[in-house]
Amino acid sequence: xxxxxxxxxxxxxxxxxxxxxxxxxxxxxxxxxxxxxxxxxxxxxxxxxxxxxxxxxxxxxxxxxxxxxxxxxxxxxxxxxxxxxxxxxxxxxxxxxxxxxxxxxxxxxxxxxxxxxxxxxxxxxxxxxxxxxxxxxxxxxxxxxxxxxxxxxxxxxxxxxxxxxxxxxxxxxxxxxxxxxxxxxxxxxxxxxxxxxxxxxxxxxxxxxxxxxxxxxxxxxxxxxxxxxxxxxxxxxxxxxxxxxxxxxxxxxxxxxxxxxxxxxxxxxxxxxxxxxxxxxxxxxxxxxxxxxxxxxxxxxxxxxxxxxxxxxxxxxxxxxxxxxxxxxxxxxxxxxxxxxxxxxxxxxxxxxxxxxxxxxxxxxxxxxxxxxxxxxxxxxxxxxxxxxxxxxxxxxxxxxxxxxxxxxxxxxxxxxxxxxxxxxxxxxxxxxxxxxxxxxxxxxxxxxxxxxxxxx
Amino acid sequence: xxxxxxxxxxxxxxxxxxxxxxxxxxxxxxxxxxxxxxxxxxxxxxxxxxxxxxxxxxxxxxxxxxxxxxxxxxxxxxxxxxxxxxxxxxxxxxxxxxxxxxxxxxxxxxxxxxxxxxxxxxxxxxxxxxxxxxxxxxxxxxxxxxxxxxxxxxxxxxxxxxxxxxxxxxxxxxxxxxxxxxxxxxxxxxxxxxxxxxxxxxxxxxxxxxxxxxxxxxxxxxxxxxxxxxxxxxxxxxxxxxxxxxxxxxxxxxxxxxxxxxxxxxxxxxxxxxxxxxxxxxxxxxxxxxxxxxxxxxxxxxxxxxxxxx
Numbered sequence: 001x002x003x004x005x006x007x008x009x010x011x012x013x014x015x016x017x018x019x020x021x022x023x024x025x026x027x028x029x030x031x032x033x034x035x036x037x038x039x040x041x042x043x044x045x046x047x048x049x050x051x052x053x054x055x056x057x058x059x060x061x062x063x064x065x066x067x068x069x070x071x072x073x074x075x076x077x078x079x080x081x082x083x084x085x086x087x088x089x090x091x092x093x094x095x096x097x098x099x100x101x102x103x104x105x106x107x108x109x110x111x112x113x114x115x116x117x118x119x120x121x122x123x124x125x126x127x128x129x130x131x132x133x134x135x136x137x138x139x140x141x142x143x144x145x146x147x148x149x150x151x152x153x154x155x156x157x158x159x160x161x162x163x164x165x166x167x168x169x170x171x172x173x174x175x176x177x178x179x180x181x182x183x184x185x186x187x188x189x190x191x192x193x194x195x196x197x198x199x200x201x202x203x204x205x206x207x208x209x210x211x212x213x214x215x216x217x218x219x220x221x222x223x224x225x226x227x228x229x230x231x232x233x234x235x236x237x238x239x240x241x242x243x244x245x246x247x248x249x250x251x252x253x254x255x256x257x258x259x260x261x262x263x264x265x266x267x268x269x270x271x272x273x274x275x276x277x278x279x280x281x282x283x284x285x286x287x288x289x290x291x292x293x294x295x296x297x298x299x300x301x302x303x304x305x306x307x308x309x310x311x312x313x314x315x316x317x318x319x320x321x322x323x324x325x326x327x328x329x330x331x332x333x334x335x336x337x338x339x340x341x342x343x344x345x346x347x348x349x350x351x352x353x354x355x356x357x358x359x360x361x362x363x364x365x366x367x368x369x370x371x372x373x374x375x376x377x378x379x380x381x382x383x384x385x386x387x388x389x390x391x392x393x394x395x396x397x398x399x400x401x402x403x404x405x406x407x408x409x410x411x412x413x414x415x416x417x418x419x420x421x422x423x424x425x426x427x428x429x430x431x432x433x434x435x436x437x438x439x440x441x442x443x444x445x446x447x448x449x450x451x452x453x454x455x456x457x
Numbered sequence: 458x459x460x461x462x463x464x465x466x467x468x469x470x471x472x473x474x475x476x477x478x479x480x481x482x483x484x485x486x487x488x489x490x491x492x493x494x495x496x497x498x499x500x501x502x503x504x505x506x507x508x509x510x511x512x513x514x515x516x517x518x519x520x521x522x523x524x525x526x527x528x529x530x531x532x533x534x535x536x537x538x539x540x541x542x543x544x545x546x547x548x549x550x551x552x553x554x555x556x557x558x559x560x561x562x563x564x565x566x567x568x569x570x571x572x573x574x575x576x577x578x579x580x581x582x583x584x585x586x587x588x589x590x591x592x593x594x595x596x597x598x599x600x601x602x603x604x605x606x607x608x609x610x611x612x613x614x615x616x617x618x619x620x621x622x623x624x625x626x627x628x629x630x631x632x633x634x635x636x637x638x639x640x641x642x643x644x645x646x647x648x649x650x651x652x653x654x655x656x657x658x659x660x661x662x663x664x665x666x667x668x669x670x671x672x673x674x675x676x677x678x679x680x681x682x683x684x685x686x687x688x689x690x691x692x693x694x695x696x697x698x699x700x701x702x703x704x705x706x707x708x709x710x711x712x713x714x715x716x717x718x719x720x721x722x723x724x725x726x727x728x729x730x731x732x733x734x735x736x737x738x739x740x741x742x743x744x745x746x747x748x749x750x751x752x753x754x755x756x757x758x759x760x761x762x763x764x765x766x767x
Binding site for chain 2: 099101102105106108109123127129229230231281282283284285286288289291418419420423426427428430431433434436449456457
């Protein structure tokens with residue numbers, strides 16, 4: 001058998017094949033880019049920047065199978081960057097959102113990329129895996145952090161392994177915000193005045209109560225409000241508490257963190273959520289009851305804690321441009337409130353091409369790249385200049401308040417939201433919403449368990 | 458003399474032939490070992506190594522990069538954690554009812570299908586279909602089926618005047634939503650296994666019983682059921698192992714913390730929550746080993762109870 005497999009002639013053929021493959025692999029180009037490197041002969045000659053991106057991206061152009069609309073691929077960014085930085089090569093490493101934290105951790109540990117999209121910056125910066133960006137910002141006269149929407153740079157600051165103060169490890173890359181969305185048609189049907197730009201909890205409660213019942217025009221059952229009672233319920237609660245002047249707690253480094261989950265403001269807010277639950281359809285703790293939202297048959301007047309996601313696309317696809325409106329979340333005395341979210345972009349400490357990586361960071365936050373990401377529906381921009389783009393101006397009624405919301409989230413952000421305290425708090429809010437415990441008992445339990453968790457770290 | 462010499466030569470030829478054959482056999486075996494190397498390496502790398510790495514991690518406080526030796530503290534954290542024991546309770550609750558309902562029900566269906574003169578294959582296919590459906594996809598559909606206001610189940614219950622539960626929106630009924638899904642998904646497998654056993658029972662036994670005047674129910678009780686013992690034991694053990702490892706459907710229906718209020722968080726989900734959403738790999742590894750011990754003890758008990766030989 002062994003002999004049959006390895007006769008002289010077959011061994012020769014095998015050796016020849018290995019030789020041919022080795023020669024071909026050795027002489028072939030890498031993703032069609034080395035040709036550019038060889039011929040470019042620019043300042044960045046032969047340097048490669050490896051960029052990790054999270055989300056539904058594609059290198060090549062793609063066509064939506066349902067709408068038939070074409071979406072430009074990331075190759076546009078690659079071409080533009082390589083044109084601007086002669087001799088440089090960009091390589092993308094794409095990953096889905098599913099399990100991005102553990103994948104990012106593995107990539108960072110093995111130094112697989114130079115640049116990372118990094119929502120979990122607060123976890124990675126203390127591990128010493130990220131490059132501090134302040135020196136680059138200070139020495140680069142072409143660059144200014146003023147280009148970013150207010151609060152965005154501040155919000156992504158994190159603690160390094162040896163620092164006691166928050167530092168810049170990432171530039172705002174993709175923007176995000178939380179706000180209150182409402183259906184003007186239901187307000188009109190019920191004869192209720194639209195929400196004010198900065199509504200209070202009382203205003204929302206009062207108006208939601210008026211719009212719960214049988215719609216006087218359509219005869220359909222309407223609900224005053226809806227909010228997720230499970231996954232994001234902690235953020236709804238925190239925002240309400242912020243509206244009352246409360247906060248989640250204080251500290252950034254784990255040893256300095258202390259929670260205030262059972263403060264009077266938090267208790268009042270949870271009781272408010274319990275009242276709001278009565279004005280919502282059944283199933284908010286299982287993310288159900290909102291199936292008609294963003295359709296013409298919508299039966300919910302006020303949607304709490306919403307994000308920009310595909311707001312514009314969905315609104316216009318459903319023909320709801322005259323119905324959907326946005327109000328800000330609850331703000332504290334400083335005008336801040338609500339979840340700070342999005343994605344920053346960072347440089348890995350182990351990167352061998354840090355200078356080029358910094359150039360990529362500048363490119364990724366330039367109008368060219370930001371507009372590409374926004375117009376392909378991949379992400380929301382993080383730069384102020386976006387307000388001047390035609391593609392944003394066209395939807396100013398909807399997007400204006402979203403940009404405003406991005407300027408006023410609660411900072412420093414809830415960096416503990418990727419750890420146990422968030423799950424403890426969420427579970428206890430669910431306990432209160434399902435009647436398993438009273439609001440006070442639930443918050444006391446959340447406070448006790450979160451503090452114990454902190455102490456056992 | 459010459460004859461003897463020839464015999465000796467023939468004998469040595471035979472011995473050499475035997476030796477050659479053995480050598481060829483050995484070489485042939487060696488080749489097969491070479492073919493086994495890729496899968497063996499895969500098992501070593503993706504199964505054996507993680508098992509030992511997980512054991513090591515269970516003694517460390519680790520976020521994947523920074524590690525500090527933590528002794529037995531992770532085990533202490535898990536064993537004194539309310540949510541962990543809640544997840545153990547949920548896992549057993551869902552598992553017990555899934556098994557208690559599915560095995561008898563599947564056996565009854567299998568008996569009915571077996572006694573049907575026509576359309577056996579059709580019923581086999583129909584009942585087995587859920588089992589080949591992805592549990593993730595099935596869980597998403599079940600969330601709609603059990604919707605408190607728009608779900609078909611509550612619509613049917615309301616139509617016959619019965620109370621309509623909130624299912625996944627209420628901690629007191631959410632476990633039953635998972636049990637329903639688990640029963641629906643597993644019953645096809647139980648039916649097929651039971652059918653295979655039913656068809657292997659000799660018809661002579663039933664014929665002899667008929668001659669002795671045994672009724673249909675008596676035949677079922679005294680011939681069919683005793684002959685099914687091995688199958689029941691097999692289903693009991695495999696069912697328990699699967700139930701104790703439950704993760705996919707509860708993750709889809711309730712997220713990593715088993716919403717609402719951790720009511721459907723299983724041991725697998727607890728491990729995922731601590732390991733992959735909170736970066737507490739040491740705690741998650743310790744919980745994995747505790748779960749392993751629970752499954753080991755429980756499987757041992759199952760083997761003893763069912764008198765099944767390994």
